[in-house]
Amino acid sequence: MAGLDAGHLMRKPITLAPDSTVLEARDLMIKYNVSRIVVSRDGRAAGLLTEKDIARFLYKEVPARSLGEITLDEVMTRNPVTVGEDADLKSCAQTMLDRGISSLLVVDAKKKLKGIFTKSDLVDAYVQHYAGAHKVGKFMTEKVWTVSPDEPIHMAMLLMNMHRVSRIVVVRFGRPVGIIASRDLLPVGAVFGTGTVGSYWTARPDIIAKKRQEWFIPSGIKTAFVASDVMTRDPLVARVNDDLADAAYAMVRNRISGLPVVGRKNRLVGIVTKTDVIRALAA
Numbered sequence: 001m002a003g004l005d006a007g008h009l010m011r012k013p014i015t016l017a018p019d020s021t022v023l024e025a026r027d028l029m030i031k032y033n034v035s036r037i038v039v040s041r042d043g044r045a046a047g048l049l050t051e052k053d054i055a056r057f058l059y060k061e062v063p064a065r066s067l068g069e070i071t072l073d074e075v076m077t078r079n080p081v082t083v084g085e086d087a088d089l090k091s092c093a094q095t096m097l098d099r100g101i102s103s104l105l106v107v108d109a110k111k112k113l114k115g116i117f118t119k120s121d122l123v124d125a126y127v128q129h130y131a132g133a134h135k136v137g138k139f140m141t142e143k144v145w146t147v148s149p150d151e152p153i154h155m156a157m158l159l160m161n162m163h164r165v166s167r168i169v170v171v172r173f174g175r176p177v178g179i180i181a182s183r184d185l186l187p188v189g190a191v192f193g194t195g196t197v198g199s200y201w202t203a204r205p206d207i208i209a210k211k212r213q214e215w216f217i218p219s220g221i222k223t224a225f226v227a228s229d230v231m232t233r234d235p236l237v238a239r240v241n242d243d244l245a246d247a248a249y250a251m252v253r254n255r256i257s258g259l260p261v262v263g264r265k266n267r268l269v270g271i272v273t274k275t276d277v278i279r280a281l282a283a
Contacts, residue, residue, distance in 0.1 A: 010115025
């Protein structure tokens with residue numbers, strides 16, 4: 001990928017000032033279909049606000065104010081990771097892996113904000129410039145957390161939280177028949193509560209202690225929901241010997257973050273995700 005650097009990959013950032021409100025940020029995210037807002041002050045990046053930051057703040061305690069009363073300065077992630085315009089993409093990919101982040105801000109020599117790019121942008125660059133370079137089998141993740149179609153969704157929620165993954169593969173007789181992403185559980189969690197480890201809507205120790213006792217005890221109508229109720233059926237799959245760039249292209253085109261990998265007789269042997277593509281780019 002000679003000659004391709006952060007300056008070529010970056011896009012214009014959507015920005016707001018630190019005293020802007022979470023409501024304003026939410027409206028911009030919807031308007032521009034983005035999941036993050038750069039918080040800037042005097043042309044420099046003061047912080048980064050993502051959808052996860054907003055959710056984390058709201059679930060930390062019962063908000064006593066409306067979104068229009070909460071400023072970004074209270075919610076944003078401070079000191080966001082930045083790179084120079086001439087940073088090569090291999091080093092950018094490694095930085096994302098080392099820091100466990102999904103975006104990088106691009107600044108000039110005077111630390112002025114110039115742009116932003118995300119993990120998805122790196123995956124798209126991999127598709128365009130690394131066709132034929134790697135096979136799926138070399139970079140796929142072999143350990144896959146799975147549930148059967150008739151298992152309660154509570155189990156999928158627990159697996160996601162306990163193992164910090166954002167997708168669970170639904171299998172029948174060793175073959176993938178569906179996939180559950182964290183966003184698939186949002187409607188159910190919003191109505192019945194998540195019942196998952198570490199996700200509380202309050203900071204009160206007495207309520208948290210009570211919730212901890214309920215980790216493995218689903219109750220109410222939530223127990224009636226099973227994996228097949230919320231899974232995406234007949235998921236796209238990759239094969240071990242497929243070109244990794246082809247698998248990455250399928251993710252980009254379908255706006256998904258992972259594909260189950262199958263081997264002989266279509267049995268599940270792993271999963272390949274955008275993070276795996278980033279690992280290939282950094283190799």
